[in-house]
Amino acid sequence: MKTNQEIAEEINRLMSLYINEVESSNLKPLTANMYITHTQNFIRWIEGDFNPGERASKKNSKAD
Secondary structure (H helix, E strand, O other), rough: OOOHHHHHHHHHHHHHHHHHHOOOOOOOOOHHHHHHHHHHHHHHHHHOOOOHHHHHHHHHHOOO
């Protein structure tokens, strides 16, 4: 998926706010990292820079 630049900029602005909230929460570090990583992957998908499962499928094809 790819979105236009204006929307991507707003999403990234909101992501920064989200990261600040997650980091200032009482979540355990591993949990906070998971929240942030998954959200960053979603944003990368919106920007056309991420395909879900791509890493897993590359590992599986190496094992064949």
